[in-house]
Amino acid sequence: MKQAGHLLVVDDDREICDLIRHFFERHGYRVGVAHDEAQMQSELRRHDFDLVVLDVMLPGRNGLDLCRDIRGRSQVPIIMVTAINETADRIVGLEMGADDYIAKPFEPRELLARVRAVIRRFTATAAAEPDGRPSQVLRFDDWTIDLAQRRLWSADNVVITLTTAEFDLLGVFVTHPRRTLSRDQLLDFTQGHAAQSFDRSIDILVSRLRRKLAGGAKAMNPIVTVRGGGYMLSSEVRPQ
Amino acid sequence: MKRLFPQSLPAWILLILVAGLIATQALTLVIAAHGVSNAGRSFELFRLGERTVALAKAFHAASPDLRQTLLTEMANPSLTLAMSGQPAVATALPSDDELAELEDILVAKLAKNGVTDIRVREDGPSRASRPPSNHAAAKDDQPGDVEEQLLRAASKLGKSGRFTVAIQFSDGQWLNFATPVTPDPPVLTQESMPLYGGAAIAIILLSLWTIRQLTAPYGAFERAVSALGDDLNRPPLPETGSGEVKAAVKAVNAMQAKLQDYVAEREHLAAALAHDLRTPITRLRLRFELLKKKSGTPALLADLAEIEKIIQSVVDFASHEVKKEPDAKIDLVSLVEAVCDDYPDVHIDQKATPPRVLCSGRPIALKRCLTNLIDNAVKYGKKASVSIEEAAQNINVVIEDEGQGLAQSDIEQVFKPFKRLEGSRNRETGGIGLGLAIARGIARAHLGDINMYRREESGMRVVLSLPKVA
Numbered sequence: 001m002k003q004a005g006h007l008l009v010v011d012d013d014r015e016i017c018d019l020i021r022h023f024f025e026r027h028g029y030r031v032g033v034a035h036d037e038a039q040m041q042s043e044l045r046r047h048d049f050d051l052v053v054l055d056v057m058l059p060g061r062n063g064l065d066l067c068r069d070i071r072g073r074s075q076v077p078i079i080m081v082t083a084i085n086e087t088a089d090r091i092v093g094l095e096m097g098a099d100d101y102i103a104k105p106f107e108p109r110e111l112l113a114r115v116r117a118v119i120r121r122f123t124a125t126a127a128a129e130p131d132g133r134p135s136q137v138l139r140f141d142d143w144t145i146d147l148a149q150r151r152l153w154s155a156d157n158v159v160i161t162l163t164t165a166e167f168d169l170l171g172v173f174v175t176h177p178r179r180t181l182s183r184d185q186l187l188d189f190t191q192g193h194a195a196q197s198f199d200r201s202i203d204i205l206v207s208r209l210r211r212k213l214a215g216g217a218k219a220m221n222p223i224v225t226v227r228g229g230g231y232m233l234s235s236e237v238r239p240q
Numbered sequence: 241m242k243r244l245f246p247q248s249l250p251a252w253i254l255l256i257l258v259a260g261l262i263a264t265q266a267l268t269l270v271i272a273a274h275g276v277s278n279a280g281r282s283f284e285l286f287r288l289g290e291r292t293v294a295l296a297k298a299f300h301a302a303s304p305d306l307r308q309t310l311l312t313e314m315a316n317p318s319l320t321l322a323m324s325g326q327p328a329v330a331t332a333l334p335s336d337d338e339l340a341e342l343e344d345i346l347v348a349k350l351a352k353n354g355v356t357d358i359r360v361r362e363d364g365p366s367r368a369s370r371p372p373s374n375h376a377a378a379k380d381d382q383p384g385d386v387e388e389q390l391l392r393a394a395s396k397l398g399k400s401g402r403f404t405v406a407i408q409f410s411d412g413q414w415l416n417f418a419t420p421v422t423p424d425p426p427v428l429t430q431e432s433m434p435l436y437g438g439a440a441i442a443i444i445l446l447s448l449w450t451i452r453q454l455t456a457p458y459g460a461f462e463r464a465v466s467a468l469g470d471d472l473n474r475p476p477l478p479e480t481g482s483g484e485v486k487a488a489v490k491a492v493n494a495m496q497a498k499l500q501d502y503v504a505e506r507e508h509l510a511a512a513l514a515h516d517l518r519t520p521i522t523r524l525r526l527r528f529e530l531l532k533k534k535s536g537t538p539a540l541l542a543d544l545a546e547i548e549k550i551i552q553s554v555v556d557f558a559s560h561e562v563k564k565e566p567d568a569k570i571d572l573v574s575l576v577e578a579v580c581d582d583y584p585d586v587h588i589d590q591k592a593t594p595p596r597v598l599c600s601g602r603p604i605a606l607k608r609c610l611t612n613l614i615d616n617a618v619k620y621g622k623k624a625s626v627s628i629e630e631a632a633q634n635i636n637v638v639i640e641d642e643g644q645g646l647a648q649s650d651i652e653q654v655f656k657p658f659k660r661l662e663g664s665r666n667r668e669t670g671g672i673g674l675g676l677a678i679a680r681g682i683a684r685a686h687l688g689d690i691n692m693y694r695r696e697e698s699g700m701r702v703v704l705s706l707p708k709v710a
Contacts, residue, residue: 012610013519020528026530057515063604105521105548108529158596159568159603161575162580 004028005050053080071097077118091174121175173233182230250451273427296500300353317361321417327406328416357408364401457485510558515705553674565602572597579610589627598709601686609682612675617641634705640701
């Protein structure tokens with residue numbers, strides 16, 4: 001099996017680290033683990049990771065501080081594991097430079113999907129910006145999308161709420177702008193998410209997304225159908 | 241009966257004050273009137289004595305003809321005179337000590353002027369109104385008749401009483417005269433009324449101001465304490481004012497600090513609980529995922545999901561008041577749609593829904609609020625339909641379900657924490673009865689509310705109202 005990526009999992013609970021390692025190894029990832037700050041730093045020095053899964057609650061220094069530390073030295077993508085529904089942790093975590101967050105306890109497949117999405121986003125956009133990290137906040141037409149906070153704003157700065165599946169789909173489009181994406185590709189990019197995304201066909205999701213994007217403005221819909229090919233985001237996407 | 245009495249402290253104080261004021265004023269007037277009347281009486285008797293002396297001297301020296309001339313010349317509206325063989329005063333005994341003393345003084349003084357007897361009487365105003373009777377000539381006068389004639393003339397002077405004096409000269413003739421008693425000046429006159437009224441109003445106004453000054457801190461306290469109910473993290477009250485006020489403010493501030501500690505403790509407890517539980521649950525989830533044999537796991541995973549839900553609601557309940565999440569402008573339509581998307585039995589009334597409805601609030605909290613309401617509707621009402629209505633001041637999200645509904649008396653109960661109406665904590669409906677309490681807490685923190693009504697058909701109608709964006 002082709003190696004999907006090299007992860008570092010930082011959690012003070014050894015069993016969780018082992019279980020996550022098994023789970024990701026089963027899906028073709030190589031996984032390193034660390035239980036505290038010192039181990040994390042030495043792991044980061046020794047290997048070149050594709051992504052770090054970082055728990056907020058760690059003995060000694062807080063995960064948020066570690067996140068800022070890592071961000072100070074490296075561009076490696078970070079997924080923060082926050083406490084249940086801790087809004088503050090999420091927001092601060094994203095401000096500290098995390099690329100995504102997931103609440104604990106999480107569905108392992110949800111974590112897998114997030115890891116995939118973040119790594120894909122990172123590799124897709126990193127090439128375009130050689131001197132820095134891919135921006136998490138992107139603009140297309142009058143819309144602003146924050147991939148990390150998973151939030152979409154309209155031209156007049158109104159939060160438009162998308163379902164998880166809708167957001168994932170839009171995330172694929174904005175990280176692959178002006179590229180025709182087949183239904184299979186779209187399904188592949190968005191799969192692994194919570195159950196509901198499986199039983200929704202891509203077509204339904206696209207039409208719902210179009211309706212929400214048409215909501216206020218009269219502008220042309222940015223998602224166009226490519227005859228025989230699939231769908232494409234026709235707008236230019238630029239970092240904010 | 242209780243309604244007749246004032247309910248508020250200022251009204252009570254004012255009532256007592258005004259009653260006291262009226263009583264004091266009345267008493268003062270009575271005392272003043274008494275004083276005036278006493279002084280007036282002494283003066284009146286002195287004047288009467290002087291007049292009697294002057295008249296006695298003039299008539300004693302005059303011849304009978306001159307006496308007649310004098311009688312006509314001296315008569316005036318306030319003095320009625322007559323000479324007669326009979327005294328105008330029938331009884332020889334004076335009515336009170338003052339008059340008896342006056343008689344004695346006058347007799348002693350006028351003895352050398354040929355006066356042998358003097359009778360002084362005073363009549364109250366009542367007798368003046370007695371109808372006059374017909375009289376013959378003065379010569380046939382009976383003692384009472386002479387008095388009567390005099391009285392009739394004097395009665396024209398008014399309603400006051402009068403003095404009747406009879407002076408007997410040594411020749412046996414009586415000089416009878418009557419003069420009205422000067423009435424006591426009224427204590428309250430047209431001129432003094434405004435003065436009294438003005439003073440009373442001034443005192444009442446001053447008292448009102450004082451009462452306001454005294455009771456204003458109570459109002460401020462009431463506002464401060466109820467504001468505390470809405471926002472526990474409001475800045476403490478400034479400790480200024482009188483000593484009593486300062487002490488009370490200090491107590492309120494101390495109470496606020498204690499409550500803050502209490503809430504923080506509650507959140508801390510919930511966070512600790514959530515933290516300690518989330519690790520084993522995460523492990524369980526991972527273990528299930530790694531299991532080779534998957535038989536039986538769906539049921540186990542469902543149990544696990546339920547445990548998670550319970551933890552989630554406890555944490556939400558403990559921390560929904562915390563305003564850590566910043567406010568944003570939110571499109572309510574897309575939010576409702578996104579929440580409903582997870583529930584196949586929920587139908588959104590697209591026709592009645594405008595394309596975009598804005599409200600201001602915390603996105604995650606409002607999503608939680610709507611999720612709880614819709615989850616509840618689906619759980620107890622089987623099917624639900626959702627619509628968004630724009631009213632004058634509010635945006636209403638209306639959720640109608642098709643369940644059995646609740647009794648009117650149970651409606652408020654379901655918003656109470658840990659309240660579950662079906663009694664048995666059966667597994668099918670799940671939850672621990674925090675969903676609606678959390679939802680309402682969030683709605684109220686957004687200056688909105690949640691209300692529940694019975695539908696005419698069946699089931700319930702739940703309305704989440706949020707203020708419109710200005």
